[in-house]
Amino acid sequence: MTMNTEGNGTMLDPKVPEGPIQDKWTKRKFDVKLVNPANRRKYDLIVVGTGLAGAGAAAALGELGYNVKAFTYNDSSRRAHSIAAQGGINAAKNYPNDNDSVFRLFYDTVKGGDYRSREANVYRLAEVSNSIIDQTVAQGAPYAREYGGLLDNRSFGGAQVSRTFYARGQTGQQLLLTAYQALARQVGLGNVELFTRTEMLELVTKDGRAVGIVTRDLVTGEITSHSAHAVVLATGGYSNVYFLSTNAMNCNGTAAWRAYRKGAFFANPSFTQIHPTCIPASDEHQSKLTLMSESLRNDGRIWVPKRADDTRAPNEIPEDDRDYYLERQYPAFGNLVPRDVASRAAMRMIEQGRGVGPLKNGVYLDFTDSINRLGRQTIEDRYGNLFEMYERITDEDPYVMPMRIYPAPHYTMGGLWVDYNLETTIPGLFSSGEANFSDHGANRLGASALMQGVADGYFVLPATISGYLANWLNEPPVPTDDEAFTAAEQEVRDRLNRFLSIDGTHSVDYFHRRLGKIMIDECGMSRDRKGLEKALEQISALRAEFWKDLKVLGTDESLNQSLERAGRVADFLELAELMVRDALDREESCGGHFRLEHQTEDGEARRDDENYAFVSAWQWTGEDSPPIRHAEPLEFEYVALTQRSYK
Amino acid sequence: MNLTLRVWRQPRRGSEGAFKTYEVKDVSPDASFFEMLDQLNERLNDQGEEPVAFDSDCREGICGTCGVMINGSPHGPQSGTATCQLHMRKFNDGDTITVEPWRALAFPVLKDLIVDRSPFDEIIQAGGYISANIGAAQDANATLVPKPAAESSMDAAACIGCAACVAACPNSAANLFTAAKIAHLGLLPQGQPERYLRTVAMVETMESYFGSCTNFGECETACPKSISIDVIAWMNRDYVAAQWKNLRKQGQQA
Numbered sequence: 001m002t003m004n005t006e007g008n009g010t011m012l013d014p015k016v017p018e019g020p021i022q023d024k025w026t027k028r029k030f031d032v033k034l035v036n037p038a039n040r041r042k043y044d045l046i047v048v049g050t051g052l053a054g055a056g057a058a059a060a061l062g063e064l065g066y067n068v069k070a071f072t073y074n075d076s077s078r079r080a081h082s083i084a085a086q087g088g089i090n091a092a093k094n095y096p097n098d099n100d101s102v103f104r105l106f107y108d109t110v111k112g113g114d115y116r117s118r119e120a121n122v123y124r125l126a127e128v129s130n131s132i133i134d135q136t137v138a139q140g141a142p143y144a145r146e147y148g149g150l151l152d153n154r155s156f157g158g159a160q161v162s163r164t165f166y167a168r169g170q171t172g173q174q175l176l177l178t179a180y181q182a183l184a185r186q187v188g189l190g191n192v193e194l195f196t197r198t199e200m201l202e203l204v205t206k207d208g209r210a211v212g213i214v215t216r217d218l219v220t221g222e223i224t225s226h227s228a229h230a231v232v233l234a235t236g237g238y239s240n241v242y243f244l245s246t247n248a249m250n251c252n253g254t255a256a257w258r259a260y261r262k263g264a265f266f267a268n269p270s271f272t273q274i275h276p277t278c279i280p281a282s283d284e285h286q287s288k289l290t291l292m293s294e295s296l297r298n299d300g301r302i303w304v305p306k307r308a309d310d311t312r313a314p315n316e317i318p319e320d321d322r323d324y325y326l327e328r329q330y331p332a333f334g335n336l337v338p339r340d341v342a343s344r345a346a347m348r349m350i351e352q353g354r355g356v357g358p359l360k361n362g363v364y365l366d367f368t369d370s371i372n373r374l375g376r377q378t379i380e381d382r383y384g385n386l387f388e389m390y391e392r393i394t395d396e397d398p399y400v401m402p403m404r405i406y407p408a409p410h411y412t413m414g415g416l417w418v419d420y421n422l423e424t425t426i427p428g429l430f431s432s433g434e435a436n437f438s439d440h441g442a443n444r445l446g447a448s449a450l451m452q453g454v455a456d457g458y459f460v461l462p463a464t465i466s467g468y469l470a471n472w473l474n475e476p477p478v479p480t481d482d483e484a485f486t487a488a489e490q491e492v493r494d495r496l497n498r499f500l501s502i503d504g505t506h507s508v509d510y511f512h513r514r515l516g517k518i519m520i521d522e523c524g525m526s527r528d529r530k531g532l533e534k535a536l537e538q539i540s541a542l543r544a545e546f547w548k549d550l551k552v553l554g555t556d557e558s559l560n561q562s563l564e565r566a567g568r569v570a571d572f573l574e575l576a577e578l579m580v581r582d583a584l585d586r587e588e589s590c591g592g593h594f595r596l597e598h599q600t601e602d603g604e605a606r607r608d609d610e611n612y613a614f615v616s617a618w619q620w621t622g623e624d625s626p627p628i629r630h631a632e633p634l635e636f637e638y639v640a641l642t643q644r645s646y647k
Numbered sequence: 648m649n650l651t652l653r654v655w656r657q658p659r660r661g662s663e664g665a666f667k668t669y670e671v672k673d674v675s676p677d678a679s680f681f682e683m684l685d686q687l688n689e690r691l692n693d694q695g696e697e698p699v700a701f702d703s704d705c706r707e708g709i710c711g712t713c714g715v716m717i718n719g720s721p722h723g724p725q726s727g728t729a730t731c732q733l734h735m736r737k738f739n740d741g742d743t744i745t746v747e748p749w750r751a752l753a754f755p756v757l758k759d760l761i762v763d764r765s766p767f768d769e770i771i772q773a774g775g776y777i778s779a780n781i782g783a784a785q786d787a788n789a790t791l792v793p794k795p796a797a798e799s800s801m802d803a804a805a806c807i808g809c810a811a812c813v814a815a816c817p818n819s820a821a822n823l824f825t826a827a828k829i830a831h832l833g834l835l836p837q838g839q840p841e842r843y844l845r846t847v848a849m850v851e852t853m854e855s856y857f858g859s860c861t862n863f864g865e866c867e868t869a870c871p872k873s874i875s876i877d878v879i880a881w882m883n884r885d886y887v888a889a890q891w892k893n894l895r896k897q898g899q900q901a
């Protein structure tokens with residue numbers, strides 16, 4: 001394989017254990033240095049983020065006996081964005097007896113990721129998936145059951161088996177609540193100290209390793225340093241760089257971005273997932289997009305009129321005039337093709353003028369056949385809350401009118417580069433959940449983000465972190481009056497003051513919306529060199545304008561939501577540029593990264609395994625110098641590299 | 648649509664607050680209530696007045712971050728709907744809408760429409776969990792859970808912790824919230840070992856912050872997840888049972 005590294009880029013070592021893939025995780029758990037139970041209380045750990053990945057890690061580390069401080073900007077750890085996940089969580093239990101196995105879940109995830117993920121990590125994820133179900137059931141997650149009392153499963157996009165566990169359309173809620181409650185228990189027992197409405201604004205490093213963070217109390221504005229032996233970032237994804245996305249309003253990339261600026265490499269920033277089934281935007285004041293769970297594709301059929309400009313109501317369009325384009329183009333998977341494939345297919349329909357709805361910006365997702373086959377009650381049991389949510393937003397009843405859906409930014413596969421131990425390139429800085437880049441390659445399969453969040457938080461990180469900690473036995477954490485901390489605090493204060501003193505004419509949202517537009521147009525579902533180069537210029541111009549013309553009122557000594565957003569958008573304005581650079585650099589199409597220049601004759605993504613079978617990991621080099629791209633080569637020993645086909 | 652808003656403005660915790668009136672013009676009926684407030688805030692910012700602070704995150708009715716009193720009703724006029732899911736088509740052109748924060752002694756106002764709901768977390772920390780250490784679980788299908796039990800448990804577990812129940816209650820009681828968690832866990836086989844201890848611990852923490860329930864039932868009406876007041880009866884029964892159950896005999900108390 002010829003590796004395309006650029007500039008001073010080097011090859012990264014992911015520290016994967018030797019040996020057959022099914023033994024690697026056992027081997028790592030055996031060869032990692034341990035910290036004995038009596039010594040654990042000598043260690044202070046910081047976990048930023050209390051979603052599934054963070055609350056899980058904080059609870060697990062607390063249970064093990066470490067002193068943990070956990071942070072969230074939300075007013076309670078139960079509010080993290082994980083709560084919004086709807087459809088379900090995968091595991092290789094094979095309860096339905098339909099040929100599933102750890103190997104098949106592994107295989108599907110590597111293939112679904114379009115061969116841009118690290119085999120060893122994905123295998124481990126599949127391996128621990130079963131423990132996740134066991135654990136969360138024991139903690140009281142009320143998963144759907146069969147009449148006999150056994151757990152029920154359903155199928156999800158990108159898989160031909162039923163391996164998805166679910167709790168109505170609120171799986172994320174029920175999983176996060178189990179993690180939240182496990183964390184609450186540790187807080188109650190005094191093992192974890194929880195800081196809510198507290199935002200991490202800087203990572204503190206000393207002698208090249210992570211030693212703590214600087215936070216702002218979002219109610220009082222107080223800036224505080226926290227010191228620890230190790231720091232975990234479980235701060236979620238950055239889809240809100242697009243302004244309109246399915247993410248919660250406050251999701252942001254600041255924690256990861258601050259770490260990047262302190263030396264943590266950022267991997268595959270351009271790998272973002274545009275989810276095919278969201279409610280289309282209705283007007284320019286729209287603040288976010290709402291996901292309609294992918295599970296709906298199990299029972300809904302996607303179609304558009306055959307003729308462009310067909311203005312008839314959907315129920316008046318006869319079968320012959322409808323194009324069930326996924327079933328037509330991908331007979332083997334039909335409506336259950338992976339997300340990237342489904343999204344691009346919808347985009348093409350709309351480009352052909354066959355979009356539906358007042359703005360012609362949607363495709364139909366039709367339940368008529370399923371309702372006729374299964375009865376309305378069954379559909380209501382499966383998706384009742386989603387149908388209700390749809391009706392509330394659109395004022396249309398999906399039991400009688402097909403839903404209108406359209407792709408929307410949803411998930412970021414890119415994130416902080418981590419090795420097999422979930423450690424970033426800064427020693428002592430770990431990352432779990434959506435914040436890291438690890439398991440989904442260039443496209444994530446449905447119901448596997450929850451799986452990764454819980455796996456990282458409950459099972460992986462607590463097992464690997466001791467390997468680092470053991471080196472620091474009996475060393476106290478760096479005191480917070482050390483220069484490393486005071487300097488970081490000063491930077492944070494200066495930055496906040498700068499936002500407040502620009503005194504320009506436009507709100508934070510004004511700039512954020514404009515950034516989102518650039519990103520969705522040029523670095524969204526499809527990309528090309530010309531557009532990306534244009535985007536680089538536009539982003540840089542917008543950033544300059546932001547720093548000149550931003551208007552943030554109020555002070556930094558009280559609750560100030562505009563000030564909070566200003567910091568997040570300032571970081572998005574930098575992250576966006578890195579995403580575009582990465583998209584430019586990767587001269588191939590893979591998964592969610594679709595370069596128009598690289599497609600097959602029938603419009604599918606064309607990978608270049610010869611030159612691009614690697615993870616891009618970017619290193620910050622300063623405000624005015626371009627980042628360096630390093631590479632982690634990917635080798636596929638167990639899943640043969642093939643052109644993905646869902647036909 | 649054009650609307651008149653009367654909005655509670657309060658600079659910080661413990662400071663004086665007052666209603667302030669604003670006109671909002673050209674609101675789309677398809678906009679959500681918060682998108683309408685976003686529009687107002689954008690204008691206020693442009694005019695040099697600090698935007699109205701309000702909490703929201705998922706804007707899908709699931710995270711429980713949001714919640715304001717709209718014309719005296721928690722989460723506004725539409726039943727089973729969190730504020731973030733309320734759309735302007737539920738109002739009429741020319742309406743005057745009064746917007747204020749949750750009012751309860753246990754929830755001090757932090758700014759404008761934002762309150763501190765941390766006592767809810769303390770109730771959970773007191774016992775709203777199953778003590779199952781990570782790594783120690785048996786196979787998930789080893790314990791059968793009858794479908795109806797799983798369904799009723801899920802009904803209660805749907806609580807989003809928004810605190811509309813407290814805001815609605817004339818006594819500012821938190822019984823619906825507390826009971827929903829007690830029922831969620833107590834209805835499942837996994838929740839049995841700690842059932843009575845959990846109930847006592849949670850109820851006592853609840854009582855240290857909140858008023859007493861006198862069965863007005865306003866909470867059920869206000870709940871965006873329509874959680875049934877039946878869970879309160881369940882909690883009360885378990886609480887009474889816990890008083891006479893010999894906990895020591897069950898090996899649940901030191």
Ligand SMILES: Cc1cc2nc3c(=O)[nH]c(=O)nc-3n(C[C@H](O)[C@H](O)[C@H](O)COP(=O)(O)OP(=O)(O)OC[C@H]3O[C@@H](n4cnc5c(N)ncnc54)[C@H](O)[C@@H]3O)c2cc1C
Pocket residue numbers: 048049050051052053054071072073074077080081082083084085086087088089171172198199200201234235236237246247248251252254255291293410411432433434435446447448449450451453
């Ligand atoms: C609408 C929707 C539906 C989904 N459905 C599914 C599904 O059915 N199945 C599936 O597997 N996946 C699903 N996903 C994806 C999945 O929910 C997420 O990828 C996953 O929950 C992320 O978990 P996390 O713990 O990594 O991050 P999050 O849950 O986003 O948590 C991030 C945490 O970090 C905190 N934080 C961030 N930055 C800071 C900072 N600077 N300072 C302090 N705290 C900070 C936040 O407060 C929060 O606590 C869905 C996603 C969406 C948007």
Ligand code: FES
Pocket residue numbers: 702703704705706707708709710711712713714729730731732807
């Ligand atoms: S913002 Fe999440 S419930 Fe309203």
